[in-house]
Amino acid sequence: MSFALVDGNNFYVSCERVFDPKLQGRPVVVLSNNDGCVVSRSDEAKALGVKMGAPWFQLRALAARFGIVALSSNYALYADMSSRMMAVLAAFAPAQEVYSIDECFLSLHGLALPERLRLGAAIRQRVRQWLGLPVCVGIGATKTLAKLANHCAKKRLAGSDGVCDFAALPAAELSALFSSLPVGEVWGVGPRLAQQLSALGIDSVEALRRADAALLRRRFSVLLERTQRELNGVPCLTLEDVAPNKQQILSSRSFGQLVGELAPLREAVAHHVAVAAERLRSQGSCAGRVEVLIRTNPHKDAPQYHGLLAVPLPTPSDDTLLLTRVALWALERVFRPGYLYQKAGVALLDLSPATAQAQDLFVTVRDNARLMQAMDRINALWGRGTLRSAAEGCNDAAWRMKRGRLSPGYTTRWDQLPCAA
Amino acid sequence: MPRLSSDPGVILPPGQPLLAEAVPAGFPSPAADYFEARLSLDEYLIKHREATFFVRVSGNSMTGFGIHDGDLLVVDRALDPVDRSIVIAVVDGEFVVKQLCRLPEGVLLRSGAAGHRDIFVGAGQTLEVWGVVRWSIHRL
Numbered sequence: 001m002s003f004a005l006v007d008g009n010n011f012y013v014s015c016e017r018v019f020d021p022k023l024q025g026r027p028v029v030v031l032s033n034n035d036g037c038v039v040s041r042s043d044e045a046k047a048l049g050v051k052m053g054a055p056w057f058q059l060r061a062l063a064a065r066f067g068i069v070a071l072s073s074n075y076a077l078y079a080d081m082s083s084r085m086m087a088v089l090a091a092f093a094p095a096q097e098v099y100s101i102d103e104c105f106l107s108l109h110g111l112a113l114p115e116r117l118r119l120g121a122a123i124r125q126r127v128r129q130w131l132g133l134p135v136c137v138g139i140g141a142t143k144t145l146a147k148l149a150n151h152c153a154k155k156r157l158a159g160s161d162g163v164c165d166f167a168a169l170p171a172a173e174l175s176a177l178f179s180s181l182p183v184g185e186v187w188g189v190g191p192r193l194a195q196q197l198s199a200l201g202i203d204s205v206e207a208l209r210r211a212d213a214a215l216l217r218r219r220f221s222v223l224l225e226r227t228q229r230e231l232n233g234v235p236c237l238t239l240e241d242v243a244p245n246k247q248q249i250l251s252s253r254s255f256g257q258l259v260g261e262l263a264p265l266r267e268a269v270a271h272h273v274a275v276a277a278e279r280l281r282s283q284g285s286c287a288g289r290v291e292v293l294i295r296t297n298p299h300k301d302a303p304q305y306h307g308l309l310a311v312p313l314p315t316p317s318d319d320t321l322l323l324t325r326v327a328l329w330a331l332e333r334v335f336r337p338g339y340l341y342q343k344a345g346v347a348l349l350d351l352s353p354a355t356a357q358a359q360d361l362f363v364t365v366r367d368n369a370r371l372m373q374a375m376d377r378i379n380a381l382w383g384r385g386t387l388r389s390a391a392e393g394c395n396d397a398a399w400r401m402k403r404g405r406l407s408p409g410y411t412t413r414w415d416q417l418p419c420a421a
Numbered sequence: 422m423p424r425l426s427s428d429p430g431v432i433l434p435p436g437q438p439l440l441a442e443a444v445p446a447g448f449p450s451p452a453a454d455y456f457e458a459r460l461s462l463d464e465y466l467i468k469h470r471e472a473t474f475f476v477r478v479s480g481n482s483m484t485g486f487g488i489h490d491g492d493l494l495v496v497d498r499a500l501d502p503v504d505r506s507i508v509i510a511v512v513d514g515e516f517v518v519k520q521l522c523r524l525p526e527g528v529l530l531r532s533g534a535a536g537h538r539d540i541f542v543g544a545g546q547t548l549e550v551w552g553v554v555r556w557s558i559h560r561l
Contacts, residue, residue, distance in 0.1 A: 022514035084471040130472035420516035
């Protein structure tokens with residue numbers, strides 16, 4: 001067995017650079033929702049010591065001194081570039097698993113080492129030429145090894161050509177490399193688990209690879225034991241072509257500015273219902289329970305309140321209008337005046353397949369199935385929110401996301417195309 | 422024969438056939454067996470879907486090549502530029518549309534209108550060609 005993990009380098013920043021060549025060679029960061037924290041950094045920004053997740057307001061002085069360019073997240077651009085990249089990569093292998101917006105696994109079964117290395121180089125060349133995006137390729141006998149190999153390719157720990165195949169390294173060299181990698185670099189080993197492992201003396205990838213399997217299973221979980229087997233080249237995970245349906249769907253976001261009144265909260269909650277319900281229908285599910293959450297800003301020195309209410313539905317539903325009515329009913333019950341709210345969210349829970357719904361003779365509310373179909377099609381064609389419930393309000397409300405440094409929709413808006421003289 | 426929908430609400434993706442087959446009674450359409458996909462401009466203009474981008478022309482430096490201010494350029498990054506290709510290049514951090522001419526001593530990015538300068542890129546300098554222009558779409 002053999003797998004490749006292809007991952008975009010500094011993906012969001014790289015997407016921005018494709019369409020704005022002035023950003024090349026400069027320190028650039030992309031900020032999260034409401035321009036809060038750093039979520040993507042160019043190599044130049046990393047070299048200046050900008051950390052992942054750093055709040056933007058703390059970086060202003062550094063940014064002014066070194067000319068760091070900060071941009072809002074341009075999700076439409078990244079999503080388009082991602083779908084282009086995944087389509088290009090799909091052509092290189094018989095099977096692909098899209099793992100996140102900027103990384104995917106490819107199946108390289110049956111290819112010998114020289115062919116795999118050539119393929120890795122070809123992948124890098126094509127994505128660079130066709131899309132202008134730099135990627136690294138990690139290759140290993142298991143998905144866990146491929147992910148680790150990708151890390152080594154990025155950090156140039158085994159060669160500097162952006163492709164790392166562990167099979168190309170002699171056993172002693174591989175062992176030395178793994179000894180130098182902290183255990184937290186392993187896929188599936190989070191910071192907490194890494195700490196617990198370190199306490200047992202298992203602090204490097206090599207130590208985890210050599211650890212007692214029975215101990216891992218007993219002290220931790222079969223999942224960690226499986227990870228260890230994967231590190232030793234025994235494939236336990238296969239490619240998943242189709243992402244499994246979600247068991248719950250959440251939509252929540254911090255406001256552009258704090259909100260004290262009920263009216264804007266109603267709009268925000270209605271908006272989150274619409275977003276979540278659209279996702280619900282796209283995976284063919286119905287929700288059995290609607291949960292509404294509102295809260296104040298825990299980092300502010302002000303009265304704190306956290307409101308949460310889940311309402312079960314008499315019959316599972318995927319109807320935006322019905323779910324909105326239920327969510328607004330819940331909101332009015334959790335709302336307390338006199339607080340400044342920072343965040344609202346909606347969760348759709350107890351999901352079941354839409355086809356499996358029993359007809360309830362005693363429920364008089366009929367789902368607007370055809371209306372929902374029409375709404376999803378119109379919004380797919382003309383953009384989210386083109387057709388929406390009046391409860392969502394208008395587009396420029398203060399609670400909506402703040403994206404003051406947003407780049408143009410280079411590939412999604414006719415009026416925002418790149419220009420050439 | 423592609424499966425067709427009788428649901429009037431269905432919005433088909435471009436290039437996909439659209440045919441009303443509402444024949445509740447009576448004689449079936451004699452044309453049904455001769456069905457072909459409707460022509461699609463995407464299919465005609467775009468060779469590599471993933472590598473194709475649109476760029477707007479600003480200015481009149483290329484009118485000699487039939488490229489005018491405000492035209493829409495269909496740019497294919499999958500194509501390798503050859504001598505005399507019309508390309509999008511990056512010069513001083515800006516996009517320019519020019520004709521690429523290979524010379525013994527380097528590359529000349531030629532403008533296509535009087536009063537607009539050509540740009541010479543010596544053999545030692547790096548030239549970034551962003552993509553090859555395949556079409557210019559001009560509104561009459």
